[in-house]
Amino acid sequence: MPELPEVEVVRRGLAEHVAGRTVTGAEVFGARVTRRHLAGPQDLIDRLVGSGVASAARRGKYLWLVLDSPDGHPAALVIHLGMSGQLLVSDPGAPYEKHLHARLEFADGGRELRFVDQRTFGGLSWEEVDDEGIPDPVRHIARDPFDPRYDAEAVVAALRARRSAVKRALLDQTLVSGIGNIYADEALWRAGVHGERVAATLSRPTMRRILGHAHEVMAEALDQGGTSFDALYVNVNGASGYFDRSLSAYGQQGRPCPRCGTAIRRESFMNRSSHSCPRCQPKPAGTA
Numbered sequence: 001m002p003e004l005p006e007v008e009v010v011r012r013g014l015a016e017h018v019a020g021r022t023v024t025g026a027e028v029f030g031a032r033v034t035r036r037h038l039a040g041p042q043d044l045i046d047r048l049v050g051s052g053v054a055s056a057a058r059r060g061k062y063l064w065l066v067l068d069s070p071d072g073h074p075a076a077l078v079i080h081l082g083m084s085g086q087l088l089v090s091d092p093g094a095p096y097e098k099h100l101h102a103r104l105e106f107a108d109g110g111r112e113l114r115f116v117d118q119r120t121f122g123g124l125s126w127e128e129v130d131d132e133g134i135p136d137p138v139r140h141i142a143r144d145p146f147d148p149r150y151d152a153e154a155v156v157a158a159l160r161a162r163r164s165a166v167k168r169a170l171l172d173q174t175l176v177s178g179i180g181n182i183y184a185d186e187a188l189w190r191a192g193v194h195g196e197r198v199a200a201t202l203s204r205p206t207m208r209r210i211l212g213h214a215h216e217v218m219a220e221a222l223d224q225g226g227t228s229f230d231a232l233y234v235n236v237n238g239a240s241g242y243f244d245r246s247l248s249a250y251g252q253q254g255r256p257c258p259r260c261g262t263a264i265r266r267e268s269f270m271n272r273s274s275h276s277c278p279r280c281q282p283k284p285a286g287t288a
Helices: 004-017 041-048 152-160 166-171 181-191 204-223
Strands: 023-028 052-059 062-068 074-080 085-090 100-106 112-117 123-128 265-269 272-276
Touching: 004 052, 004 062, 004 085, 004 204, 023 041, 041 123, 074 085, 152 166, 152 204, 166 181, 166 204, 181 204, 181 272
Parallel strands: none
Antiparallel strands: 023 100, 052 062, 062 074, 074 123, 085 112, 100 112, 265 272
16 A cells, blocks of 8 residues: 555645646546545536646645635545555546546646556545645544654654554554555664564654654655555556665565665564564564
8 A cells, every 4th residue: 555655756746737727527437436425426526527726735645636616615635545546647538547437637638637446445535624624534644754743752652652562553543644564664674673562662762763764764765756566556657666676674575684684574463564674673572
């Protein structure tokens, strides 16, 4: 699933290619893509046509287009990328992609926006926004480390209040958003902390170090266009990111740790995989 760097790459592409344009046509293929918009596909189309795209916004892994609706009420088109959702800017005459679920046309007649989703876990929904411009489904999501109003000390305190594994706490989007499985593994490797260490047992300096590494590694990934392990994550022009070539822990099982040379191990964690160095990140006592 795309994490903060990948979603931010897409947001920047939308800001460049879609912001400032007016929607004059919309088409939805099947009802699944609008299942989160309870009023149905036609209602979503009716709301979108005539709306201006003011900007593209993001919080953590959540992405939306800020809309200037014809009725004057601020709103948002929330875009759920799911496991394989892609937003592509395409020439109007280009052949439809195999897994195309929706497309938007614009008043200038230029490149249209297409939503492609192979696994169909993603979708689109029109949402009201609060005074800060945050859509209803995103209000419970915490600020991410790139947010100007992110309070690092408050996040340290919230994480240290948890009696769960520190990796589980990092993945809790209500505590700090944007960090997913890939960048949690990378941040913990850089900090030399095993993901099953109990968050409440970690000192404030250690938790600050983990969060600092999370910000650092995500910034590096953003500079390289994000992390792509397959063709499912691409930017709006269809290009993949290259940070997978710079990963030290995630997906590197059996390869030597860049720091000490010990083979990286892969373990099961919360129905997914965790990657760590047995020497640099020893398991806490009593862990199987």
